[in-house]
Amino acid sequence: METQTLKGRVAIVTGAARGLGEAIALGLAAEGAIVCPWDINIEGARQVSEKIRAAGGQAGHPAAVDVTDAAAVRSEVESLARDPGRLDILVSNAGILKVHEVTEFPEEEWRRVIEVNLTGYFICAKYAALVMKRQRSGSIIQVNSKSGKKGSYRNSAYAASKFGGIGLTQSLALDLASCNVRVNAVCPGNLLDSPLWQESLFDEYARKWNISKEEVRRKYTDQVPLGRPCTYQDVVNVVLFLAGDQSAYMTGQAINVTGGQEMR
Numbered sequence: 001m002e003t004q005t006l007k008g009r010v011a012i013v014t015g016a017a018r019g020l021g022e023a024i025a026l027g028l029a030a031e032g033a034i035v036c037p038w039d040i041n042i043e044g045a046r047q048v049s050e051k052i053r054a055a056g057g058q059a060g061h062p063a064a065v066d067v068t069d070a071a072a073v074r075s076e077v078e079s080l081a082r083d084p085g086r087l088d089i090l091v092s093n094a095g096i097l098k099v100h101e102v103t104e105f106p107e108e109e110w111r112r113v114i115e116v117n118l119t120g121y122f123i124c125a126k127y128a129a130l131v132m133k134r135q136r137s138g139s140i141i142q143v144n145s146k147s148g149k150k151g152s153y154r155n156s157a158y159a160a161s162k163f164g165g166i167g168l169t170q171s172l173a174l175d176l177a178s179c180n181v182r183v184n185a186v187c188p189g190n191l192l193d194s195p196l197w198q199e200s201l202f203d204e205y206a207r208k209w210n211i212s213k214e215e216v217r218r219k220y221t222d223q224v225p226l227g228r229p230c231t232y233q234d235v236v237n238v239v240l241f242l243a244g245d246q247s248a249y250m251t252g253q254a255i256n257v258t259g260g261q262e263m264r
């Protein structure tokens, strides 16, 4: 019989109501973790909890937490520290993206992207680390992006937030290493079948470049040496590795899951 690699470990996944966060929550639960889905979309987070249970997994408390709200993050983490009494894995996945050419970028939208993607990661990692330091173990994983390592067209706020996320990952890793808390990031390529692409980016890029949505898809797929878009499972595989003991000697890393796209 196959053993579950994360049996009984307590995990938080932020932005877990849909998309990649949902896939990560389900993937961690399939490996035996007790997963708490957090999202500003509480109905979506509750549905993910139900899916975890329907698949035979253990769901923790689904919470309506905005990652930029330090008081809410602190209070939810403290309640986990009381019951079930530990926190082993934090996946900082919640993220937003606003597409504008730099001279047309509204300052308030720019600030909000940094606030959610970078400051939100800091806030969640800070309060998770308080518990993990006490128990002298834990794995913090940030969902970053290939745009955390290379500038991104009409995407300055997102790229800036993700570059910052890698600096934060390395700095957290240095601060927390002596307490046996590891901090790593995963940098996916384009998840072309995610709601983010399907519901907004395809339309937006097709309009901006005056090409069809199929041409937008081809343009992005052609940039990938392995010749296909990134899938949720590609990213989940690496998150599971970083969450578990097989990556025990890794900290401060930002791992590309891009089909080789960053080499082009």
Ligand SMILES: NC(=O)c1ccc[n+]([C@@H]2O[C@H](COP(=O)([O-])OP(=O)(O)OC[C@H]3O[C@@H](n4cnc5c(N)ncnc54)[C@H](O)[C@@H]3O)[C@@H](O)[C@H]2O)c1
Residues within 6 Å of the ligand: 014, 015, 016, 017, 018, 019, 020, 021, 038, 039, 040, 041, 044, 065, 066, 067, 068, 092, 093, 094, 095, 096, 116, 120, 143, 144, 145, 146, 187, 188, 189, 190, 191, 192, 194, 195, 196, 197
């Ligand atoms: N979709 C892609 O192609 C792609 C590629 C690389 C990296 N990523 C990264 O993956 C992560 C998830 O992206 P996705 O495509 O699944 O996005 P998505 O928009 O489908 O899902 C994001 C989730 O985060 C939640 N959220 C937004 N703001 C929040 C906040 N302040 N507090 C709590 N929850 C909040 C949303 O309600 C939503 O459920 C992001 O960090 C994104 O940068 C996505």
